[in-house]
Amino acid sequence: MNGAALDPRALRNAFGAFATGVTVVTAIADDGRPIGFTANSFTSVSLDPPLLLVCLSRTSRSFDAMTRTKGFAVNILADAQKDVSNTFARPIEDRFATVEWTRGPFGSPVLAGVAAWFDCRVEKIVDAGDHGVLLGRVEAFHDSDRNGLGYFRGGYFNPTLDARAVSAASAGHLHLGAVIERQDEVFLLGDAVRSLPGCDVDHGEPLAALQAKLEEVTGLPITIGFLYSVYAAEGNGRQHIVYRALAGEGPVRSGAFVPVDRLAQQRFDSQPTADVLNRFAMESSIGNFGVYVGNETAGRVLSIPRKA
Numbered sequence: 001m002n003g004a005a006l007d008p009r010a011l012r013n014a015f016g017a018f019a020t021g022v023t024v025v026t027a028i029a030d031d032g033r034p035i036g037f038t039a040n041s042f043t044s045v046s047l048d049p050p051l052l053l054v055c056l057s058r059t060s061r062s063f064d065a066m067t068r069t070k071g072f073a074v075n076i077l078a079d080a081q082k083d084v085s086n087t088f089a090r091p092i093e094d095r096f097a098t099v100e101w102t103r104g105p106f107g108s109p110v111l112a113g114v115a116a117w118f119d120c121r122v123e124k125i126v127d128a129g130d131h132g133v134l135l136g137r138v139e140a141f142h143d144s145d146r147n148g149l150g151y152f153r154g155g156y157f158n159p160t161l162d163a164r165a166v167s168a169a170s171a172g173h174l175h176l177g178a179v180i181e182r183q184d185e186v187f188l189l190g191d192a193v194r195s196l197p198g199c200d201v202d203h204g205e206p207l208a209a210l211q212a213k214l215e216e217v218t219g220l221p222i223t224i225g226f227l228y229s230v231y232a233a234e235g236n237g238r239q240h241i242v243y244r245a246l247a248g249e250g251p252v253r254s255g256a257f258v259p260v261d262r263l264a265q266q267r268f269d270s271q272p273t274a275d276v277l278n279r280f281a282m283e284s285s286i287g288n289f290g291v292y293v294g295n296e297t298a299g300r301v302l303s304i305p306r307k308a
């Protein structure tokens, strides 16, 4: 598409093909209030002098305050901070009420738990169509060992987990499983000893193979959702990846739906299955799910924001 009449929506979608991280840009307004907004237009510009930029829409409520300050900070969000990104993109009155923050060495708010932050002096503000380019000179920065959150075509992604899944798939040592939900029940195979449905994937498209397997076993339409657990099993050397999935209506072909509040009374085929389902039962009761990453005995749960 070219010429004068570019379709803005199509253009925006095409820009979205560029995968980015996610930042929250913060400053202290003239009246002393902390202000901030979510931005993925961040770019590093120069090492000598140390410069970076971010683009701010003229329609932003904080455009005037942001373009009057002497400094701003760019906070690069960590992979567990999707909720922080959403908070600073929505018209919430006090965005800073829900996050921990302090003032950086140059004075702008730096948020807790971020992958990295840069506290900047305003170098220049450039008019650029419906946006302003904030060019900042880095006065202080901090880099943590946390991985960054990703953003691509209007959705968040987790580059580290996705890379692990891809490398396990390409190495041909991948077992995919699913916690299939329907209302307040979970689908399990077996009777006296329960297991999660899943399949080994040695070639082809892993999620398509998992979906086909789940629909074959349950006889129901299945929608695969969020990643739930990624762990390497010591015994068989396989990478195990467990997704959450939703089942449609109808009678099941095999196995059974077990109420979530009865999961604790079940016997499972392995300790990792028991761990996944015990965690699922606990997280369902508080409505806040995480992603487990580790091996079958040790790892960590990365929190995922509470469901709306």
Ligand SMILES: Cc1cc2nc3c(=O)[nH]c(=O)nc-3n(C[C@H](O)[C@H](O)[C@H](O)COP(=O)(O)O)c2cc1C
Binding pocket: 022, 036, 037, 038, 039, 040, 041, 042, 055, 056, 057, 059, 060, 061, 062, 063, 085, 088, 089, 090, 091, 151
């Ligand atoms: C992932 C993501 C990236 C965004 N990137 C930008 C950006 O680079 N520049 C911008 O002006 N708005 C961006 N936005 C939109 C603003 O965060 C949003 O419009 C916010 O409400 C502005 O707040 P304000 O009007 O209170 O300043 C982004 C939103 C999201 C969810």
